[in-house]
Amino acid sequence: MEYNFSDIEKKWQLYWASHKTFKVEPEPSKPKFYVLDMFPYPSGAGLHVGHPLGYIASDIYSRYKRLKGFNVLHPMGYDAFGLPAEQYAIQTGQAPQKTTAENIKRYREQLDKLGFSYDWDREIRTCDPSYYKWTQWAFLKMFSHWYNKTSNKAEPIDKLIREFEDNGNGKVNAAHHCGFEFPAEAWNRYSEKEKEDILMCYRIAYLGETSVNWCPELGTVLANDEVKEGLSVRGGHPVVQKKMKQWQLRVSAYAERLLEGLNELAWSDSLKEMQRNWIGKSEGAEMEFSVFNGRETFSMTVFTTRPDTVYGVTFMVLAPESEWVDKLTVPDKQKEVREYLAYVKTKTERERMTETHSVTGVFSGSYAVNPFTGEQIPVWISEYVLAGYGTGAIMAVPAHDSRDYIFARTFNLPIIPLIEGCDVSKESFDAKEGIMCNSGFLNGMTVQQAIPAAIEEVERKRLGRRKINYRLRDAIFSRQRYWGEPFPIYYENQIARPVPETSLPLELPQLESFRPSQTGEPPLANAKNWTFEGNPLEKSTMPGFAGSSAYYLRYMDPRNAECLVSEQANCYWQDVDLYIGGTEHATGHLIYSRFWNKFLHDLGYVCKEEPFKKLVNQGMIQGRSNFVYRIKNTNTFVSLNLKDNYETTEIHVDVNLVQNDRLDTEAFRNWNPEYQHAEFILEEGDYICGWAIEKMSKSMFNVVNPDTICAHYGADTLRMYEMFLGPLEQSKPWDTNGIDGVHRFLKKFWRLFFDKNGNNVITGLLPDDKELKILHNLIHKVEEDIENFSFNTTISAFMITVNELTDLNCHKKEILESLVILISPYAPHIAEELWVQLGHTPSVANASFPVYNAEYTKEHSYEYPVSFNGKLRFKKSFDLGMNREEIEKLIREDERTEKYSEGKTIRKIIVVPGKIINIVV
């Protein structure tokens, strides 16, 4: 029997599916293990070889854990709501429901070919009403809860209402409040609308006006993590800032817990660091400055991390969008300020960024008083101060802040150095070090001493308070789109009301047109009867991250119609033990999911505070593009090494027409009518192509389809080769050329069981020590490698082992059985086939991982204490059968011994045949 991967793989894939080999249920007698892949968005392009990388790794780990006796939950589903399907719908008129279903079907076909051990009975789709019911449900819970900073968790809004009725809001310590204090009597007198407006300020899911990222091209708002360098992540369209009333999630309330929680997670340091930066905690103080606009005096608050530099504050700056701008602009500055604000408005976010450090600003005409020096200082307006951070106003210390410095230099404002010996003639001195001067009571202190001392003084004089600020903003949760979860919210007399839980899911209606309505409203305005009990429903939908924020919980109990996840299922599966996915979700999905989980934890619906215990980021697989070189203004193409003799244009050529960088010239002529009469200048009979590593994409013609590879080499070869390519977490280029080596290995592996004529050569002879040593070395290596996610080096170990056994002509059943189990996570189809050939019933997935016995791998050795020149003493295991004289001679002859031996004691010497390689003190 030949190694016929095609038949074998088809056969076992069918077998596993029909026998539901990988179906799991909670089994309290067995330890659980939850392995999760970040579920894919089913795009129309299908999978390329880069996509399954993480899935292969997680599958290997899942299969390994099963062999180790764990009850493994390994599910898969689809993140099916999203922009591309909707854009496609707008262009073609095809309903997203339809194209999404088709894409999912294609994804499933591709995934099925790779032999994954998913429990497909647990499949979920975020666009399925029975799934998004629970997304809507969670939203309603957020709507009906507020964040109590005293208990440090989310609490029911009803409880808050009772507190308002009894005591007003004076004692309430909420993450966010309405901005003013009211007593119980006042609350009870408020109209219903007034009450609801106040409550809205407390809710965790709330409707609020903020400056949002508006993408005119897409006609929707975007979250911060959906914008990169002023362009939308999806599509790359420009994004501008706009004030709008939008649904938001009070993620900021959880900032400290999101930060703290990172410490206990087994995530990479770089990823944790990214999240820390995104959360952006900074400690400092809020300080009040009194400001006078010529008629009235106000108290204005600023946030600073450097209260120690207060003696150097020589001016103040407001953000252009700050509400203080109006109050502080004096009459004869009105025109100038208005012009400046108009100018700022014309700039998009992107322009603001590209013109970094351009200095613009305008004087408001008002003056503040520095509370420590009593000096009058001007109040300016400038775009370098952001409305959304801190209080939207700063105290400027040009001597010790580079941005303030540049501003002061531009507008000729005074610069007062506050640290002894610092030179501020050319640039500011930003470091938090040195001895304070020109700073009153702070003089003589170090900066590190002065910061807490200044805060204390500020608090004592009642000029301000200690304050911690976070960069993390609330998540904007509305999208002016069709293909997303509808909000379970309707409006009654302008008041947002929740659709009752019993009416969930609130299903997305079918539409004819997916464009914004005539009046510029979101597409849902086109729906007939988009109402609830006669009242209009919310017309925007939820963003992409809504459906992916709690999907890992739903997998635990995917068909439960009563709740998101039953207590029993949640208690058994608990949390994700291993999560594999791309690093691009670091500041989006992975923050939102953690927030969502913490919220549900506060309410008691889930047992764990953190959803993902360990996280591994697989690297990207890049494409290897090939080029041909066309001689300018001709239809002649010149081979790589001759191209310097001509003036040429580099043209991407489909990598499928190229083998080992040699172009199939005939196929090239047929590829594109433009090239059908192409002429070639060859070198040594071949056309050699140039190459480069680029992103795998259609436009570069470097996409390699896993289906093609499977047809050619089989899924087992593909799985092993993807792992063999390099470390999982590293980005690396795909190169189809190397795949032969792995395929050869599997054929060689097959030949341990069958000879060239297809005869079974397995023998029942008992293995000898040498063979056991080879086997147990491998067991040890495989175990260690899988635990460390070093899948690439395991493959090498397999290759070496198979070579060794081939050399020994070893076909012993006992050895081969273990070998089949060891390889089964990597190459499950061939393993299953050989497992049966060894006389077992399927499936090899139910076998046990071989137990490593260190006795077999021990070197034959003996302890040998050595003394040298009466001064040195050695004690080391030698594997060489050398006698004392030989060893001493070696030591004496080694030049390092002499250098080393002066007055020191040698503890250990490592010897390899004929050489001392290691002498240790």
Add this chain to the structure above:
RNA sequence: GCCCGGAUGGCGGAAUCGGUAGACGCGCUGGUCUCAAACACCAGUGGCCGCAAGGCUGUGCCGGUUCGACCCCGGCUCCGGGUACCA
């Protein structure tokens, strides 16, 4: 600018409690099989010198610690990722 990560043959990558650098695979060269090619198998393969034995050199650059450095320390260069006026 700031934060994180990386740099090893023609290529992907092994080897980090500091101890034979280049495992394994690709590619290449030579050979066996074949009329021939493909497949398969065997051997060689960092560079320089040498018929060989062998020698010298070698992990981005400069310097340091050490008997010994891809590995540790100091100073750079380049590449990748994140973030960007966050006060």
